[in-house]
Amino acid sequence: MTRPAHVAACALVTLTISATLSQGLSAQVRVNPTGVSVNAMNATTVFLTFGGVSANLRPAEAFWCGELVSAAPDRGSRCSPSTIFGRLPARYDLARRSGQNAFTDIMSIPASVSRRAYQDARRGAVATFFYVRRFESLVGGADEFVAVTCRLTGGEAKVPFALTDVRVSFDGGDQVQFLRAGDTPPPFAARITHNGTGRLVGRWEVVMPGEETPSTDDLLTEASLPLEQRTQQRRFSPVQRFNLFAPPGGTIVLPGPDPKRLPTSAEGSYLVLLRIEASDDREGDSDLGATGGGSGIVHSAAVAGFPMPVLRYVVMGDGAPIARDGATRLALLEPADGGAARADSSFRLRWSAEPRANAYRVDLQSVSGTPVLSALVPRGTTLYEAPTLVWQRANSGRLRWRVTALDGVGRAIRQSGWRGVVTGVKSGDVRPDVESLHP
Numbered sequence: 001m002t003r004p005a006h007v008a009a010c011a012l013v014t015l016t017i018s019a020t021l022s023q024g025l026s027a028q029v030r031v032n033p034t035g036v037s038v039n040a041m042n043a044t045t046v047f048l049t050f051g052g053v054s055a056n057l058r059p060a061e062a063f064w065c066g067e068l069v070s071a072a073p074d075r076g077s078r079c080s081p082s083t084i085f086g087r088l089p090a091r092y093d094l095a096r097r098s099g100q101n102a103f104t105d106i107m108s109i110p111a112s113v114s115r116r117a118y119q120d121a122r123r124g125a126v127a128t129f130f131y132v133r134r135f136e137s138l139v140g141g142a143d144e145f146v147a148v149t150c151r152l153t154g155g156e157a158k159v160p161f162a163l164t165d166v167r168v169s170f171d172g173g174d175q176v177q178f179l180r181a182g183d184t185p186p187p188f189a190a191r192i193t194h195n196g197t198g199r200l201v202g203r204w205e206v207v208m209p210g211e212e213t214p215s216t217d218d219l220l221t222e223a224s225l226p227l228e229q230r231t232q233q234r235r236f237s238p239v240q241r242f243n244l245f246a247p248p249g250g251t252i253v254l255p256g257p258d259p260k261r262l263p264t265s266a267e268g269s270y271l272v273l274l275r276i277e278a279s280d281d282r283e284g285d286s287d288l289g290a291t292g293g294g295s296g297i298v299h300s301a302a303v304a305g306f307p308m309p310v311l312r313y314v315v316m317g318d319g320a321p322i323a324r325d326g327a328t329r330l331a332l333l334e335p336a337d338g339g340a341a342r343a344d345s346s347f348r349l350r351w352s353a354e355p356r357a358n359a360y361r362v363d364l365q366s367v368s369g370t371p372v373l374s375a376l377v378p379r380g381t382t383l384y385e386a387p388t389l390v391w392q393r394a395n396s397g398r399l400r401w402r403v404t405a406l407d408g409v410g411r412a413i414r415q416s417g418w419r420g421v422v423t424g425v426k427s428g429d430v431r432p433d434v435e436s437l438h439p
Contacts, residue, residue, distance in 0.1 A: 028075065029051070029076075031050050031051075032049050033048070036107075038150045038152060039154070040152040040153060040154065043110055044107075044160075044164070045106060045109070045160070046160050046162065046303070047105075047298070048106070049286040049288060049293055051101060051293030056138050056139045057144065058135065059105070060135065060143070061134055064088075064113045064129055064150070066117065074142045078134070078145045085112075085116045085117060085129060086116075089108075099228065099294055102291065104225075104286075113129075117150070128150060128151050132148075133145070158283060161301040162194060163302060166191070166192050166304070167191045168188065168308075168310070178313070181414070182265065183264055183315075184259050185313050188256040189253055189254060189256050192246075193250055198245075198302065200276070200302060201242070202241070202274065204257050204273070206236060206239055206272055207271035208411060208412060209267070209268025214234060214310075217229070220306075221278070221302055221304045223276075223279075223299070223301060233275075236273060239272075240261065265315075267416075267417065268315060270312065270313050271310045271311070274309070279299065280299045330352060330403060332350075332351050334348065335421055347385070352382065354413070357379055359377065360377040360379075360406065361406060362374065362402075362403055365399065399420070402415065402419065403415070404416070
């Protein structure tokens with residue numbers, strides 16, 4: 001039996017609309033978890049995964065509110081303007097793309113938002129509120145609004161384990177310590193405010209003088225980053241690991257390592273880093289498969305919406321303290337400070353030995369700090385003959401030099417101070433003022 005033409009046309013239109021709706025639903029942005037328990041009296045931080053985020057969408061603003069309304073003609077549900085509690089501050093907006101069609105987001109709920117929702121609940125409103133993230137279309141299409149339900153609780157075991165405030169300080173409260181070479185810094189500790197309960201796992205690290213300083217991403221807790229970006233955080237010199245249980249109650253004090261383990265032999269500025277690793281907590285898990293953003297579970301316990309603070313200590317002096325046997329370690333011997341070198345020959349640089357050194361690095365600079373030459377000298381040798389090209393590169397005829405003792409992997413374990421030398425001197429030349437060599 002042959003269908004009438006108009007029936008066939010209607011069937012074709014119906015199939016087309018169904019296919020379009022199916023494509024739209026499959027491309028719709030989804031989030032996991034869809035609902036979380038939050039602290040009714042204090043701040044809360046939760047790791048979220050959004051899937052189905054095409055290249056034509058980008059995350060825009062996010063709001064907290066008490067009620068939702070239709071976002072038509074856009075997709076999803078948006079906040080009712082009359083019930084908005086607050087907006088995610090830009091400094092806490094850590095949304096970033098993960099994989100091909102996913103975004104991760106750190107929902108950092110301020111205490112003021114939770115208390116506003118709690119006050120509404122006391123007046124008879126439902127004890128929930130919403131976090132709504134808007135995804136803006138880059139091609140003129142409909143924006144998408146995705147909501148997460150926030151349930152008010154007491155902030156104990158059912159709330160995801162997250163860090164809401166971290167303060168690291170030396171005993172006495174100072175953030176910067178000034179030391180002489182070989183001195184031991186004072187003890188220090190981290191005071192951590194948290195929600196939920198779980199294991200606090202991580203390590204203390206030190207950034208040595210001359211190393212590139214850590215970026216903001218390096219200072220975030222591991223759980224604050226997308227899964228594939230966690231292994232990209234740079235590592236620095238390890239000092240000590242820790243693994244302890246953070247009980248309910250909101251605040252723990254994490255003691256630092258033995259201060260004697262901190263290096264103080266080389267002159268310069270050091271940074272002490274608190275590195276927090278992601279741990280397993282069911283309340284903070286994010287299911288990639290539920291969002292279409294991948295497969296597997298992302299563990300995000302110990303998430304934080306801010307970078308970890310750092311401690312700084314500065315080692316001053318010439319780095320050549322007197323040993324117990326009376327010998328001076330890594331002291332510059334010759335030429336004397338402000339000594340002269342002839343223009344038509346090389347000149348020798350000599351220093352005393354450092355017993356732990358695997359090699360030495362000799363640095364020569366202009367008095368303005370411009371590098372002129374660096375050379376490595378093997379262990380057992382405390383003499384370096386600087387070539388004639390050194391004084392040829394020194395336009396002013398004045399240089400300064402120092403020696404750094406290195407361990408087996410090239411890290412500085414002791415460093416001398418700078419010493420001036422005059423190059424290119426001819427017979428009968430007047431020796432310049434020594435102080436002019438030290439800007």
